[in-house]
Amino acid sequence: MRRAWLWFPPLLYMSVIFYLSSQSAPLPGLTAHVWDKALHFIEYGTLCILFCRALHGEGFAALRLALVAVVLTSAYGATDEVHQSFVPERNAGADDWLADTTGGAAAATLFSTALRLRRPLRRSLPDRSDRPTAPTGRAAHLSAPADRSRRAADRE
Numbered sequence: 001m002r003r004a005w006l007w008f009p010p011l012l013y014m015s016v017i018f019y020l021s022s023q024s025a026p027l028p029g030l031t032a033h034v035w036d037k038a039l040h041f042i043e044y045g046t047l048c049i050l051f052c053r054a055l056h057g058e059g060f061a062a063l064r065l066a067l068v069a070v071v072l073t074s075a076y077g078a079t080d081e082v083h084q085s086f087v088p089e090r091n092a093g094a095d096d097w098l099a100d101t102t103g104g105a106a107a108a109t110l111f112s113t114a115l116r117l118r119r120p121l122r123r124s125l126p127d128r129s130d131r132p133t134a135p136t137g138r139a140a141h142l143s144a145p146a147d148r149s150r151r152a153a154d155r156e
Contacts, residue, residue: 006057010050014076017043021080024089040077040096041103048073048104052111062115066108073104 020026031039051069060068077100085092 040099
């Protein structure tokens with residue numbers, strides 16, 4: 001079930017992309033005001049982040065997940081361009097695919113960098129395994145007066 005939650009978001013997002021690519025004029029109000037390549041960059045950057053999240057949940061290391069996510073994003077961008085070539089009033093373009101791949105690469109770089117920056121913070125926490133543990137049971141009760149008397153002697 002956990003794996004389904006990892007992969008459901010990118011699959012759902014891919015279906016939204018497919019639906020929008022099937023339309024002759026998707027989101028005309030938006031596409032009239034925003035540069036086409038910027039939309040591709042953001043759209044596929046988001047898809048790549050979702051792939052990165054899923055791959056991270058699968059246990060991939062930062063560099064490997066970034067590379068795999070970019071390949072998956074780029075491959076889906078290529079299939080989307082082929083799909084658009086069959087839609088009336090749409091055309092496929094290598095420049096759109098390049099914007100898709102560039103958006104994915106930028107997003108994967110941000111995701112993997114964030115993972116790497118976060119990881120050293122966890123490693124820099126003190127390791128408590130080398131500290132002696134407190135005595136347990138009756139011995140802890142008996143050792144407390146001895147500790148107090150040692151501290152008192154050190155103060156004098």
